[in-house]
Amino acid sequence: MLIAFLIASILSFLTTYLSVKWLIKYLRKVGMVVPDMNKKDKPLIPISGGLAVMSGIFIGLMFFIFLQTFFYKDNSFSLILFGAITTIVLITFIGFVDDALIERNSSSSSGLKQWQKPLLVLPAAIPLVVINAAITKINLPWGNVDLGIIYPLLIIPIGVVGAANMVNNLAGFNGLETGMGIIYTLSLGIYAYSHGSVFAALIAFLTFAALIAFFIFNKYPAKILPGDSLTYLLGAIIAVIAILGNMEKTAIIISIPFIIEFFLK
Template sequence: MEPLLLVSPVLSFVVAFILTRRWIPVAHRVGIVGKDMNKPGRPEVAEMGGVPVFAGVASGLMFYIAINSFVLNQRSLNLPLFAALSTIFMITIVGIIDDSLGWKIGLKQWHKPLLTIPAAVPMMAAGVGISIISLPLVGTIDLGLLYPLLIIPIGIVGASNGFNMLAGYNGLEAGMGVIILSAMSLYAYAMGDSWVAMIGISTIAALLAFLYFNWYPAKVFPGNTLTYMVGAIMACMAILGNMEKLALILFIPYYMDFILPLRAKMKTEAFGKVNEDGTLDQPYNKIYDVTHLFILIIKKIKRRVYEKDVTVGVILLEACIASVATITFLLLY
């Protein structure tokens, strides 16, 4: 890999860090704030932290495209890279709209997938990905036009909306993003798709810069702007790097987080029951969220559960899944 390309993640980190730090006071000044529901008194925290993160990711990827074009003369990669960047940008706009309306009002559940469908068009039109897939008990199938017209939009809409589900705890969304993207980037690089890995590495750099401000106690929230964007990036990487199966496995905690609240007809929230000393209890008698499960498990181990304990627990679960899945796929393929 050209050493100059490593400037891309550095640029992503620097831009995201500087803009996030400056965004926090601006958000408070103009009233773009949300309540930290897992803390006593529910203090107000800056919202829409995904905006500076997007700026960081976009800066890094644009620099990468420039180096590919004018230094390495690899212009053949420009089409899929710009297609991915266009999809990411359009998804981010949907997140900004959702955040602007507020989490209590927000977009209705059926609005979100509907509005994210157009964001898949750039990836569909670019003709990226491999339409030949291998299924257990079925064998190899060539999906042909079904791949760009059906699989790509389902993947982008599903990942962007799915990654938005497991959230609400300081550092959780960004931390999960770092783990999943690290696994995908490692696999892509090992398979010879270093340009796909660079998309993930640039995003990881921006997320790490954001985590400095988002870790417990958070000074800024990611908002749907970040979760939609990161989910879309994962989908784009899976399509461009032909690693859809790995991506599906990495989303196991999100499947759990979708299934658990179905028992309550999706009318529950992930937040814990906050005590005066800052500890958390289960908000319901039953488990309706992955975070509720970790509150229960950690409470049996150490009795007093804090928000950061839940965040670390969920991230460690994802890290275990990512490690096993990535090693298995590298050995198999």
């Protein structure tokens, strides 16, 4: 299992690295660029780097499923992982739509309206809902509570929508979103693996590897901006890890900086 984790993570890194190099050229070619407010001369920089990170996670996850299915003869978990990656892909493309609107109107305030974002993000939770990809028992101070069908029908959609929009609020400096993502995906991955949550750990480590590759191009002076496609993706990652790994309390702790930022704004 560890070897499969390692190979899939390396593949996630390489796929993201190569995808970013291609994406920078392509986005410049099609004119999907915005001013980088972190630089004195405000040069036009490609936006929506989350597409590259998503591609790295996708390829890494597909390779892991391939190894488990054909070499380890175990595909019992494939449905859960396919549900997770479908949610991640959908939410990334919703963020891409927001990025495209921002670029088209040349203003960060001209993307999706605040009331539109939760509505458009909501369908991305459907794959996790329909496969009931969660342990419905949650640990509370007074004991365990089994939420039953309430968890997939209510908690999962709220978690995905809330996390996506939460991460989207804390952005601005070159490398900020990516750097924070590197820290909390590694932390979540280690915690999940040490507590036996294999699926959650896998997604965390694949995302960590992809973010390391993206950070090479996103650190100051950035050659590409993450855009909402990445912030939405990172929010979805937190939600997916919490849901698959029964790590709701850990996810809340990770989310404290975003919650503080929300109230400060």
